Amino acid sequence: MKDSDPLCCCEYFNNKNERSHMLGCCCNCEELDLCCDRLVTCNRVSCEHLSKIMGSIHDRFRIPWRGGAKQISFDSILPILVQPVLMYLAALNVWFTIIIFFITSIFLWYMLYVFVCKSPRTKFFFMWTIVSVFLLVLVFEVYVVPLLEILPEENIAFVIIALLSLFFIYKTWTRSKLNKVNHSDSRDDLYGNRNKATETVCSVCRKRVPPRTYHCSICQTCILCKEHHCLWLDCCVGEKNQWHFVLALFFSFCALFDGAYLTLTSVCHPIFVLEYMLVPDDCSDVYHDFTIALCFISALYSLLVAILVLFLLGQHCWLISLGYTKQDWLELPTGERRCGGLWASRPYNKGFIRNWINFWCSRSSTSCIEG
C-alpha cells in the first residue's frame, strides 16, 4: 500500500508520519517497550519517557471519520464522560449530592489552574458548557415536563428565554473573530496617522496596536478593547461582542433561574407566598424516586450556575458603568481597587451614560482614541 492512497475512515498518519490503523491502537508501542525494558533492568524511568507514552496514547486516541480517523484530545471528551457519571452519583442520595457538588467545584478549580498554566488552548471548559446545557435541557424535557405540572405559557416563556440566551451565546462566539486586530498596513496607517501619541506597541506581536488593546495568549492575537478570554465559551470578549456577551449572561441567568424554579416547584411540595408566588417548600421526598432526584439535582446545579452568572453580570455592569474593561481592572494595582475602583484613575471613563451608550454601540475603541 502506498502512502499516497486515500485513507479509509479508520486510518491515520501518526506523529511520526507513519500510516497507521485504529485497530492497531494497542499494539507495538515503542515508548512503552522502552520503559518496560528500563524497569526490568532497574534503570530510572524519567518524566520524559512517561510524557512520550502519554503522547502516543494521545496520538492513538481517535474516532473513525471520513477521510481518515480524527484525533480527539482527551481533555475535550472528559466532560462528556464525567458529567453524566457525576449526575448519576449525585442523584443517589442527599450525602452524595453534597459530596459530588463539593468535589465538582474543587475539580473545576483545579482544572482551571492546570489548564491555564499547562495548556491554555484546551476545549475542556467549552465542552463542559455544551454538555451541561445539553444535559439540563434533556432532563427538563424528558423528566420534568412529563410530570404535567407546568402550564403551556410558563413553558413558552422558558423556551423563548432559553433560545435567546443560546442565540446571544452564539453571537458572542461568532463575533469574537471581529475583535482581532488586523495587522495589515492600512490599519496601521489609519491609527498611526491619527493618533501616534496614544498608540501602543504589543510586546508579543511587536506591532503597533490601538490603545487599550491587549494580547490574548490563548487566541494568540491582539484583541481590541479586550474584556477577558472566556474559557467557558472558548472565545475572547472584546469591543465587538461585549454587549452580546452581557446579554448572553443576562438571558442565561434568566433561563437557568426559570428552569430551576419550574423544576423545583414541580418536584418539591410548593406553597403560595404572597398569593401568587409559588415557592418550593418541602423537598424531603425527592430522593425516593431516581428520576425525581435527577430533576432535583439538575435544578440545584442550574441554580448554582445562575448565581455565578448573576455575580459575573453584576461585575460587568459595574465595570461598564465605571468605564473599565475587565482587563483594565485586572491591571490596576491592588491598592486602587478599593471601593470597587471608584477612586482609582479612570482614563477611559466618559461618564455613566456615555459609557453605556458606547457599550451598546460597540464603540469603546473609538472612545479610547478620543480620550
Place this chain on the structure above:
Amino acid sequence: MVLKERNFTEQDCHLYIISLVSKMPNLFCQMVKKMILILLTVIIITYCIHPGRFAHYYTFIKEEDMVHELEESPLAQKLSETSGLPLCPWHILNESSYSLLYPKKNVTQCDLNELSVKLDIKLGGTWKPSNCVSRFDVAIVVPYRNRQTQLEIFLLYMHSFLQKQMINYRILIIEQVEKKDFNRAKLLNIGYIEALKLFPYHCFIFHDVDLIPQKQNNIYACTHQPRHMSSSLNTFRYNLPYRGLFGGAVAILKSQFELVNGFSNMFFGWGGEDDDFQSRINHKGLSICRFSPRVSRYVMLTHSKELPSETRFSNLLAGKNRYDVDGINTLVYTVRNSTFKPLYTWILVDI
C-alpha cells in the same frame, strides 16, 4: 454595467448557462441541507411547546354558581318541617379570602383528646349542627393503611373544617389488613356499603388521608354531577395534569354511585382505579365537574411515593368490559373489626 451588457454575446450566454448548470447540484445540495436544518428546528420547537405535554386548563363552576349546582339532601326539608328548625344558611360559600389554610403538622394525643369534647363530636366521628338542619348528609370515606401521623393531622384539621360548613357528616376510616396489596377502590366500595348501614347518606365523598382542603368555601357536599374536588393540588403546582383525572377527593351522589356500580374491585396496588372510575361515569352518560382552581386548592401531606402497580394498565384496558359485573354488586369482604372511635368510625376489613 452598460458596456458589459453590450458585449454579452451568445457564446457568453452559453458559458453562463453551463456554469450555472454545473453549479446546480451543489446549490441543490446546500438548499436541501438548509431545508432539513430548518425542518429539524421547527420540529424540535413544536415538540417543546406542544400543549399536550403540559398541565391543562379546565372548565369549572364559577364561584357565584356554586349554590345552584349543589344537590340538597331529600331528608333535610322534611326534617326541617318536623323539627321546626330552619335550614342552615349558605354563608360559608361567600367566604372567599385569598389566604390558604394549612394543617397543624405536629399533632399531640392531647389535641385529639380535647377535640371531641371541644367540638362536641359524637362517638364514631359524626356531627351535625344543633341550631339548624344541615342541607347535606355526607359520608366521608377514607381508605387507610399504615399512615398514623397523617391520619392524626387529617382528623384534627377536618373536623373543625367541616363543622364550619354546617354539614351532617361522618368520617369513616376503612382499614385493610396487612395481607395483599393495598386496594383503594375496593375499600371505598366497602365504605359505601358500611356507611349506608349506619345512616341513609345521600352524598359520598371519597377522600385520601393525605389531602387537606385549603379553602373554607370548598364545600363538602355533592353537586348535580360527580365532582372532582382536588383539582388544584400543591404537588401538581396547583395545576391539573390532565382533564380525565378523577382521584384524590371526589364527591358523588348515592344514586349516581349505584348507577355506575361503584369502583372496580380488581385494582390492587397503586394507580389506575381513578381513571377506571372516571370512564365508568362517562360510560353511564354522566360527566364530571369541578369548582374553580381558586376554590379547590389542596395541600398534600408528605410521604414516600408508592411504586405504581404493574398491572394498572392491563386492568384499565380490561376494565371496560366489566362495568356491570365488577363493582358494588359483586363485592365480597369480611369485616374484622368495626368500632366507633371518638373521632371516626373504624372498620378493619379483609378483602
